[in-house]
Amino acid sequence: MREGDIAKTIEFAAESFGGIDILFNNAGGPTAGDVTEVDEDTIHYAMQLLFSSAVLGIKHVVPHMQKRGGGSIINNSSVAALRDNQGGLLYSAAKAALTHYTKLAGVRLGPAGIRVNCISPGAIATPIFMVAPHEQTD
Numbered sequence: 001m002r003e004g005d006i007a008k009t010i011e012f013a014a015e016s017f018g019g020i021d022i023l024f025n026n027a028g029g030p031t032a033g034d035v036t037e038v039d040e041d042t043i044h045y046a047m048q049l050l051f052s053s054a055v056l057g058i059k060h061v062v063p064h065m066q067k068r069g070g071g072s073i074i075n076n077s078s079v080a081a082l083r084d085n086q087g088g089l090l091y092s093a094a095k096a097a098l099t100h101y102t103k104l105a106g107v108r109l110g111p112a113g114i115r116v117n118c119i120s121p122g123a124i125a126t127p128i129f130m131v132a133p134h135e136q137t138d
Contacts (some may be wrong), residue, residue: 019064021068025074033090049094061073065113065114066112066114078120078121
């Protein structure tokens, strides 16, 4: 995830569709490691994928929404942001950061007619949950 790629994608959408009214930030992925097992690379990966991508998406979409007089930004957080054992440690922490950032951005962007909300679904049956360790046979 690179900021330039996010900016180009938003610019492309605005040009292709004549503006942007809605942004839905949705990112997820595995982040391994418990309290004593995390490493710097995994921390950076989790925060870039699950938090920074949404923050940068908001940054680059706001000018387009301001031109149209408002819009709606929806961040897909997770119940893991609020509860233990609902996701990995770093996943949960990054989603908690996104949930709080959503509140802060909503207060700042509300006067411009831009709503910022997040949804916090529970576990959703996707292929990532279907991966099971291979059984070993002798």
